[in-house]
Amino acid sequence: MFTINLTRKHVLKESFVKAWGAWNKALLKYIYGKDTPVVANLNEDESGGPEFSITGEYEDVKAYAHALKLEATYLRSYIENGKEDERTQSIKTELDQASSQFVKQTGLPWPFKD
Numbered sequence: 001m002f003t004i005n006l007t008r009k010h011v012l013k014e015s016f017v018k019a020w021g022a023w024n025k026a027l028l029k030y031i032y033g034k035d036t037p038v039v040a041n042l043n044e045d046e047s048g049g050p051e052f053s054i055t056g057e058y059e060d061v062k063a064y065a066h067a068l069k070l071e072a073t074y075l076r077s078y079i080e081n082g083k084e085d086e087r088t089q090s091i092k093t094e095l096d097q098a099s100s101q102f103v104k105q106t107g108l109p110w111p112f113k114d
Contacts, residue, residue, distance in 0.1 A: 024068070024111040031072045056106075063105050067098040071112055 054061055074095045077088040099110035 020108065021111050027068060028072065028075075031068075060106050063098070063102040067095065067102045067110065070095040070098050 054064065056064075070091065074088065074091045077085065077091050081088050083089075099112075102108070103110055
């Protein structure tokens with residue numbers, strides 16, 4: 001089980017950043033399914049469905065969930081409509097605002113880059 005604990009303000013060490021990236025990669029794999037091609041290889045672990053526990057202050061967890069949902073929406077639109085599509089660009093703007101809010105609120109880096 002992956003446990004994302006937003007209650008502790010983390011000192012950003014390489015090991016934490018690596019784990020943070022793995023957690024988010026696994027969440028995207030869960031959102032899209034293990035056979036969906038994305039820029040990164042999401043098929044490294046072929047085990048069953050992931051189990052997650054995300055804990056923390058309500059507003060931190062809410063900011064993370066909101067930004068992650070927008071990340072998934074953006075990637076779907078990117079695949080279906082292309083990067084330059086007006087709908088994709090609109091979602092990207094909203095995603096950038098949500099991920100910036102998450103970073104500002106938690107001090108954690110947003111793990112996805114376009």
